[in-house]
Amino acid sequence: MVVVPKTRKEMPVTALSVPTIGSAGKTGFWRDFKPVWVELVSPCTYDCPANNSIPKIFEKVRNGKLDEAAKIFLETNPFPSITGRVCPHLCERHCNRGEYDEIISIRSIERFLGDYVLKKKGERGFHEISAETGKKIAIIGSGPAGLSAAYYLRKIGHNVTIFESEKKLGGVLAYGIPPYRLPKQIVEKEVAALAKMGIKIKTGTAIGKGVTFEVIQKEFDVALLAIGAWKERDIGIPGEEFMMSGLEFLKEVNKGLREPPGMAVAVIGGGNVGIDVARTLKRLGAEPTILYRRTEKEMPAIDEEIQKAKEDGIEFRFLTQPVEASKRNGKIVLKCIKMRLGEPDATGRRRPIPIEGSEFTLEFDAVIKAVGERPDTTWIPRKFLNEKGWIKADPATGFVGENVFAAGDLVSGPATVVEAISAGRKTARSINQYLRGEEIKLEAPLEKPVKIEKINIEYYEPKERVKTFELPPEERTKSLDKEETLGVSLEEVESEADRCFSCGYCRSCRICWIFCPDSSIEIKDDSKPEFDYDYCKGCGICSNECPCGVITMQREEE
Amino acid sequence: MQNVIDTANHIVAYAAKAARVQVIAAYPITPQTSIVERIAELVESGELNAEYIRVESEHSAMSACMGAAAGGVRTFTxxxxxxxxxxxxxxxxxxxxxxxxxxxxxxxxxGPGWNIWADFTDSMSQRDTGWIQFYCAENQEVFDTIIQVYKLCENERVLLPAMVCLEGFILSHTYMPVEIPDQEKIDDFLPPYKPKWFLDVNKPISHANIVSPEWYMEFRYMIQEAMENAKQLIPEIDKEYGKYFGFEHGGLIDKYKCEDADLILLTMGTIGSEAKIAVDNLRKEGLKVGTARVRVFRPFPREEIRKLAENAQMFAVIDRGISFGMEGFLAEETKASLSNQKDQPLIAGFIAGLGGRDVTFKTIEKIAKKSSEWMRAGKVGKETVWVDLRK
Amino acid sequence: MMESIKELSKEEYLLKGHIACAGCGLTISLRLLFKALGNKLVMVVPACCTSVIPGPYPYTSFAVPVQNIIFEATGATASGVVAAFRQRGIKDVPVVGWAGDGGTFDIGIQALSGAAERETNFIYICYDNEAYGNTGIQRSGATPYGAWTTTTPTGKKERKKDMPFIMAAHRIPYIATACPSYPMDFINKIRKAKEIKGTKFIHILAPCPTGWRYDTSKTVEIGRLAVQTGMWALFEIEYGKFKLNSPSDRLIDKAKRKPVKEYLSLQGRFRKLTEDDIEKIQRWVDEDWERYRKLALNQYV
Structure with missing residues (x-):
């Protein structure tokens, strides 16, 4: 600090001035608007059913901090190795980068990190588990919802026991999704990691058969139902007894069945189960045909899977509705009717209307139906069910009644893996609140996502989206167990993370800092910028230039 | 010691060398040219270890000198x-x-028109710039003054720039014998320049940024104070120089036969030398006349003028220059110095030798005679006389 | 670019609390200068905005040694400092002349030209805000055609001098243009200049919200648009060799350049331009680029 001369004698002979902060006083009062650092919601986080903090994870990747990236992932999704493979990646739908060149391949980063995490999970001390609470929680069902809830509840320190009727944990992950999409060793490793956390596992234990649900309710502080939706719906036509259930078929295949039920196989239904069944059949050497009563556009299956099924050489018969099945000479004869599309129905899809007199027949060695699944709630006490036999759960919190909660497909009906994982996490949160005697409250809903206008795209060079390598159809259809999508390299992951606009999340680029004319932005410890409001004149350059849209100009109060 | 016979311009170059100037920035102009030519020779021959910036104008010469001096070296132009x-x-x-x-x-x-001959109006019109101004009468004095002035200017109590004025051609191109002292002795008299501050990356200060009314007057006062200090130091340094090298030049004013003089001829530069001859001649005629050559015009030796005035009846002030609309510069300053004094002498101003017109001892004798007439009459006939002016 | 910025020093030698206008392009440029050279440099600053913004005696916002000097003298005074440092054996301290466009294009061109011709070993940086900013926006030799200033109230009727090429005619070893909107290009050029012996001239377009009449938040954007439209080309002339720098090197093809209108229309000083004027400016820019294209091809100026 300079001592201001008091007398002439203390002055130098000529004007020699000394460097001083605030040489002419503070300049903050010049300001009408001040920059504030506000993190905003990215479209990917917003669209992700698990609300994964994708920009935050990518920032860690850019900084080479993979462990930290992995940990952030685990905050909202304990199984990125799984979602990185099977998730339809709704997160990529509104990616702002798409308006510039190509959307970010979030999936390939997720998969890379997922595998990285999976390796890490084996390491000691990777998961920090809070002190034991002494609370006992029974989780019935070990699909993605049950496992996700188990993970989060155990992390808090609860005593968690999973009850599974099958031999292996995983539910749809183990017995539904075919291995070419999700190798079974991935699921086994995830399960092993959970066991390592101290989660108790009781397989081959079907509640309602040996142990009653009432006993579980009594012995545990909380019972969580996460049994999925394993009951095949009926089409409601004569001759359904000649058809196999798609889910059952997949379960058998996952248990080791490697023989197709015949050469020419019809698969009825345009959902994910239908596609999985058809593609599995193809790999077992059969020639499947998918029958769907609407057109490709209305198919509820993941679009990518539909495309792959087509590449695999699977025949599609659209606008085709079976009306009767019968057996003749060891073959199954399907009587079908041609459909046309009418007005949109409640789901927004155009309703199929039969065309009179258009009946025709098809002949198959076998027919597999996959027209929808629903939970099997027959063993659940009536008091927890509604008149239609569905669980009476709050869809947001999972609370059912007494000390009972529910999550996953049981509550929502058939949905994606990531939705089940998210439901598991949210329900774990509710259970924890319940156990602490608190009111069960929802997480605050996310704000609307950042639009591209807030991003300064000038800082991004056009760059190609990372390409994921798929086995070619002729190769992949030869094996049921060979994973068809290959992972990407760390280099590619970094390149993709670099492409990310990091919408609403600071990418520590220091653009704001380098352009501040007033030297009033400080970067501390490589993290977010700090504004010195004593000197900031409020020019707004930092806000205008921010490549991620995290600086907002706020009017100063009078 | 070395005896040379050379022009004042070359003597200036030797003085610069003797003073071990480190940076020279100069631009040629008649009649200064042979200074920069000789310096160029000295620098290029390696006799003078200095940076010689051959600038593209005098404005840049001075600007470069300021940069060099702020860089912390002894500077010359x-x-x-x-x-x-x-x-x-x-x-x-x-x-x-x-x-x-x-x-x-x-x-x-x-100009206009172009005139390359001696006249003081150039330096006189810079009298308010805050520069110390010396005026020399002969080549030896030119050498000695340059050495003396570095010692003066670099003194912490002064820290001002100085002009050493010498009349074009009359001195600049005239050969005279000059004694150049031994370099070691000069080095002893004039040690290397140690700046109080310079543009030092290890002590980052800014020089000459904005100075508000709150501070400006004090800085101006300190220049005035430095001028007063210089006035005190100049005779001391002149005496010290005399002790070292045997030459003294009268400090602020070089006085000749003034002690008993009724009439004192106040002069500057080479007119002072001519005036000495005139004084000797007039003394033979019985006129009690002396001459005082004002050697330092800034700071103006007000007190010494007053002392001279104590015994004299009249001052005849000869100016080789005019402040248009008033009178000769020296006449002005002399009168101003004597205001508020009791028993002031009569003062007459004479404008002579403008644009290089000859001012010989005869011209000065004429001036002295006219002045003594007025002295005897107790009244100055004309405030300012233009000497030898065409009718 | 974002990666390289992270490697820059966090030390600030333009201290906060200076009194430049909000959104000042010159102060960003100053900070970039210090990011390039640290604090081991000496600055020579003539009368210009930079002599005012650090605040009054006894304080300054500059944490480097600065010699303020009279308006037209930058080149000369810097020559003096360079000479003094040579005498004193100070070798590793670059002397930086830092002058505005008035002090460079107009009143200071003589001293600059002299210093360049003398091969003075210094970096001369002209921060060009295309008017006399400090005195309240009067026209200079750097003011572009059509721009409003207080002395060209209906718009300037003449074109701007081509200063880098005036300097190129001095055959100095290094000439570069820069703009604070491209900070790494800016910094790299200054660092390069430091390593070259002789006179280095760096010409910076420093957008000025006060004089150009645009919102203070747009300073970097305007500079970027100047480059993207080709109104300002980023190039170097190194030992006579001409080279366009990124991103200007990708703009030789006219189709890649944004229309100049995008740059002009954001600024109040160009409000009175007619469509004809804009067309004329576009033509001139295109002609400049034709010249750049040939230069880039033949390489030598």
Whole structure:
């Protein structure tokens, strides 16, 4: 600090001035608007059913901090190795980068990190588990919802026991999704990691058969139902007894069945189960045909899977509705009717209307139906069910009644893996609140996502989206167990993370800092910028230039 | 010691060398040219270890000198006439920056039309720039003054730039014998320049940024204070120089036969030398006359003028220059020095030798005779007389 | 670019609390200068905005040694400092002349030209805000055609001098243009200049919200648009060799350049331009680029 001369004698002979902060006083009062650092919601986080903090994870990747990236992932999704493979990646739908060149391949980063995490999970001390609470929680069902809830509840320190009727944990992950999409060793490793956390596992234990649900309710502080939706719906036509259930078929295949039920196989239904069944059949050497009563556009299956099924050489018969099945000479004869599309129905899809007199027949060695699944709630006490036999759960919190909660497909009906994982996490949160005697409250809903206008795209060079390598159809259809999508390299992951606009999340680029004319932005410890409001004149350059849209100009109060 | 016979301009170059100047920035102009030519020879031959910036104008010469001096070295330039006037802005900045730059000015008339001969109007019109001004009468004095002035200007109590003025051609191109002392002795008299501050990356200060009314007057006062200090130091340094080298030049005023003089001829530069001859001649005629050559015009030796006035009845002031609309510069300052004094002598002003017109001892004798007439009459016939002016 | 910025020093030698206008392009440029050279440099600053913004005696916002000097003298005074440092054996301290466009294009061109011709070993940086900013926006030799200033109230009727090529005619070893909107290009050029012996001239377009009449938040954007439209080309002339720098090197093809209108229309000083004027400016820019294209091809100026 300079001592201001008091007398002439203390002055130098000529004007020699000394460097001083605030040489002419503070300049903050010049300001009408001040920059504030506000993190905003990215479209990917917003669209992700698990609300994964994708920009935050990518920032860690850019900084080479993979462990930290992995940990952030685990905050909202304990199984990125799984979602990185099977998730339809709704997160990529509104990616702002798409308006510039190509959307970010979030999936390939997720998969890379997922595998990285999976390796890490084996390491000691990777998961920090809070002190034991002494609370006992029974989780019935070990699909993605049950496992996700188990993970989060155990992390808090609860005593968690999973009850599974099958031999292996995983539910749809183990017995539904075919291995070419999700190798079974991935699921086994995830399960092993959970066991390592101290989660108790009781397989081959079907509640309602040996142990009653009432006993579980009594012995545990909380019972969580996460049994999925394993009951095949009926089409409601004569001759359904000649058809196999798609889910059952997949379960058998996952248990080791490697023989197709015949050469020419019809698969009825345009959902994910239908596609999985058809593609599995193809790999077992059969020639499947998918029958769907609407057109490709209305198919509820993941679009990518539909495309792959087509590449695999699977025949599609659209606008085709079976009306009767019968057996003749060891073959199954399907009587079908041609459909046309009418007005949109409640789901927004155009309703199929039969065309009179258009009946025709098809002949198959076998027919597999996959027209929808629903939970099997027959063993659940009536008091927890509604008149239609569905669980009476709050869809947001999972609370059912007494000390009972529910999550996953049981509550929502058939949905994606990531939705089940998210439901598991949210329900774990509710259970924890319940156990602490608190009111069960929802997480605050996310704000609307950042639009591209807030991003300064000038800082991004056009760059190609990372390409994921798929086995070619002729190769992949030869094996049921060979994973068809290959992972990407760390280099590619970094390149993709670099492409990310990091919408609403600071990418520590220091653009704001380098352009501040007033030297009033400080970067501390490589993290977010700090504004010195004593000197900031409020020019707004930092806000205008921010490549991620995290600086907002706020009017100063009078 | 070395005896040379050379022109004052070359002597200036030797003095610069003897003073071990480190940076020279100069631009040629008649009649200063042979200074920069000789310096170029000295630098290129390696006799003078200095940076010689051959600038593209006098304004840049002074600006470069300021940069060099702020860089912390002994700095030198020389100019004349229009060159000096072009520097005007920079002169103010140099003194305000308190940079001890030394600049011989080879006095020359200003146009129009083009006149390359002696006249003091160039340097006189810079009298308010805050520069110390010396006026020399002979080549030896030119050498000695340059050495003395560095010692003066670099003194912590002064820290001002100085002009050493010498008349064009009359001195600049006239050969005279000069004794150049041994370098070791000069080095002893004039040690290397140690700046109080310079542009030092290890002590980052800014020089000459904005100075508000709150501070400006104090800085101006300190320049005035430095001038007063210089006035005190000049005779001391002159005496010290005399002890070292045997030459003294009268400090602020070189007085000749003034002790008992009724009439004192006040002069500057070479007119002072001619005046001495005139005095000797007039004394033979019985006129009690003396001459006082004002050697330092800034700071003006007000007190010494007053002392001279105590015994004299009349001052005849000879100016080789005019402040248009008033009178000769020296006459002005002399009168101003004597205001509020009791028993002031009569003062007559004479404008002579403008644009190089000859001012010989005969011209001066004429002036002295006219003045003594007025002295006897107790009244000055004319405030300012233009000597030898065409009718 | 974002990666390289992270490697820059966090030390600030333009201290906060200076009194430049909000959104000042010159102060960003100053900070970039210090990011490039640290604090081991000496600055020579003539009368210009930079002599005012650090605040009054006894304080300054500059944490480097600065010699303020009279308006037209930058080149000369810097020459003096360079000479003094040579005498004193100070070798590793670059002397930086830092002058505005008035002090460079107009009143200071003589001293600059002299210093360049003398091969003075210094870096001369002209921060060009295309008017006399400090005195309240009067026209200079750098003011572009059509621009409003207080002395060209209906718009300037003449074109701007081509200063880098005036300097190129001095055959100095290094000439570069820069703009604070491209900070790494800016910094790299200054660092390069430091390593070259002789006179280095760096010409910076420093957008000025006060004089150009645009919102203070747009300073970097305007500079970027100047480059993207080709109104300002980023190039170097190194030992006579001409080279366009990124991103200007991708703009030789006219189709890649944004229309100049995008740059002009954001600024109040161009409000009175007619469509004809804009067309004329576009043509001139295109002509400049034709010249750049040939230069880039033949390489030598």
């Amino acid at each position: 020389a100019t004349s006439s229009h060159g000096l006037v072009l520097m005007h802005e920079a002169l103010h900045w140099a003194s305000g920056s308190r940079l001890p730059i030394v600049m011989p000015v080879v006095n020359r008339a200003l």
